[in-house]
Amino acid sequence: MEFLKTIWLTVVMLLLAAVGIQFVEGAEPPIIPYTVTVLEQPTGAVADINADVNYITTPNGPAGIKTVLNQRKARGGVKAIDISCGGDTVGQQLTRDEAVIGGCTTTNVGERQQLGFFYHRGELGLFAVPGSDNTTPYAISEPGQGRRFFGGTEICGQYTTPPEFDRSGLFRFHGFCLKNGEYRTLDFPLFNTLTAIFATNSSGKRLGQYVTFNPETNETLDVAWFVEDNGVFELPFGHDQGHLGGPAIDVIALNNLDQLVVIRHNGDEAWNGIFLFDDGLFEIGLPFELDGLRAGWAIKALFDDGSIAGTVSTTSDCGAMFCPVTTRLFTAEPSTSTVAKK
Numbered sequence: 001m002e003f004l005k006t007i008w009l010t011v012v013m014l015l016l017a018a019v020g021i022q023f024v025e026g027a028e029p030p031i032i033p034y035t036v037t038v039l040e041q042p043t044g045a046v047a048d049i050n051a052d053v054n055y056i057t058t059p060n061g062p063a064g065i066k067t068v069l070n071q072r073k074a075r076g077g078v079k080a081i082d083i084s085c086g087g088d089t090v091g092q093q094l095t096r097d098e099a100v101i102g103g104c105t106t107t108n109v110g111e112r113q114q115l116g117f118f119y120h121r122g123e124l125g126l127f128a129v130p131g132s133d134n135t136t137p138y139a140i141s142e143p144g145q146g147r148r149f150f151g152g153t154e155i156c157g158q159y160t161t162p163p164e165f166d167r168s169g170l171f172r173f174h175g176f177c178l179k180n181g182e183y184r185t186l187d188f189p190l191f192n193t194l195t196a197i198f199a200t201n202s203s204g205k206r207l208g209q210y211v212t213f214n215p216e217t218n219e220t221l222d223v224a225w226f227v228e229d230n231g232v233f234e235l236p237f238g239h240d241q242g243h244l245g246g247p248a249i250d251v252i253a254l255n256n257l258d259q260l261v262v263i264r265h266n267g268d269e270a271w272n273g274i275f276l277f278d279d280g281l282f283e284i285g286l287p288f289e290l291d292g293l294r295a296g297w298a299i300k301a302l303f304d305d306g307s308i309a310g311t312v313s314t315t316s317d318c319g320a321m322f323c324p325v326t327t328r329l330f331t332a333e334p335s336t337s338t339v340a341k342k
Contacts, residue, residue, distance in 0.1 A: 028270060029281040032334050036286065038312065039329040043070060043080065046329070047102075048094040049300045049309040053331060056091040056100055064108045067091035069100055069119070083119050085126065087112060091119075092138050092157075101155055103136040116157065116178075129176050129183050132159040137178075139199045139207075142256060154179040156186070156197035156206055168215045170194050175208055188226060188233060197228075199254035205229045207254045225251045227258075236277065237262065247271050253302035261302045274299065276306070286332065290314050297330075306334045 044057035047067075057068045067083040067090065083089055087105030094100050099120040105112040106126075114134040115126045128135045137157035156177040163169060173194035175186040187195040188210035199207035205227055212222040223240040226233045242248030247267035254260050260277040261284070274284045274297060286297050293314040300310040313327045 029273075029275060029283045031283045031285045032276065033285040034308070034332040034334055036290075036312075036330055036332045038290065039331070041326070041328050042311065043078070044068065046298075046300060046311050047091050049329070050094045050096045050098070051301075051303050051309075052096060053309060053329065054094065054098060055300075055329065056094045058090050064088045065090055067100060067102060067119075069094070069098065071098065083117075083124065085115070085117055085124070089117065092136075093140050095140055095142055099140065101137045101140045103134075103157075116155070118155070127178070129159040129178075131161060133162045134160045135176075139197060141200045141202050154200045156200045158196040168213070168218055170211075170213050170218055171215070177206065186228065192221075198251075201254050201258065202256045203258060205254065205258055207251055207260065209251075225249060227254075227260075242266055251277075252299060253308075255302045256304050259302060259306070261299050261308065263299075276302075284308070284332075285335075308332050 039053065042055060042057060044059045047056045047058050049055040052072065054069070054071050057070065058065055059068060065088040069081040069083060071079045071081065073079055083091065083100060085104035085106050087108040089102065089104040091100045091102040093102070097120070099118065101116065101118050103114050104117045104126070105114055113128070114136060115128050116135040116137040118125045118127065135157070136159070137155050139156045141154045154177055156175070159174055159176050160172040161174070163172065173196070175195035175197040177184050177186055177197060177200065186197055186206065186208070187193065188208065190210065190212055192215050193210050193212045195208055195210045197206050197208040207225065207227055209223070209225050211220055213220055220243045223243055224235050225237055225240070226235055237249050237251070240249045248265050250263040250265070252261050252263060262275040262277050262281065264271050264273055264275065274286065276282045276284055287295060289295055290312065291314065293316055296313045296315070298311045298313070299308050302308055309329070309331045311327050312330045313325050315323050315325050317323065
């Protein structure tokens, strides 16, 4: 029966992959123009931004890495709130209600274990997947409109189990979700595969990535992004060929309408770009230049109205090997209602 199950899973993966590959290799996706608003320079490297354009940074100082919640004041300016567990504290996601989740250690001295942390309005809580030696939350669900923040909020990420010295250390990595105090392991159903969950939404869908490896050599054999819904795994983008030096895919955001932001890179002009996935690919139309300077866009968040937020870096052509780079926050709204049709 296990053999038949493996064959069935392989057939399903091949069919899904074929659909994904056929789609992305077809006609060029239509472009949705976005109207960009450029804001101030952030106080450091930005990890995430919420719908109110509050943001978190993770500066590294003499005492280690800390997370800083940067809140906008009603009368202008930004208030900085330090978040620390005692050791390295790396925030991953910020909700509109200004809850922050991430991974941290309680000390930077001697043997230590990474824990998950949850910060909200001055209160800091720590947690760990039972039986794990490291817990790293990457995602927290935003409540839908009219729902209270703590009603069914889910936290997802990756954990590792203690080493087993008679087999590959890659078997230690597993996806997980925590909801209503209950932990659940969420692994892609393939042998010799590690999993991480990077986003979860209020409709119960989760975005993750799996890596299949050779257990004898740890060589990467296959990489793909998936969307999981009640135990059903879909591969809407086919397989990532980046580990082979080919076209690569990063999926970086999921909103409550099941829309996704997809970055395609390491390919040709027809492949590369920033896209919105909404039952199909739409290119996010962002300008190549700002103020006459080359612009590089880093999207950190996708909201339910189809708007996005992140940072944009502009580089002047100074004629030297390393030219000055200026990074600023930005928000951008779609110039069409297509993305908000659901």
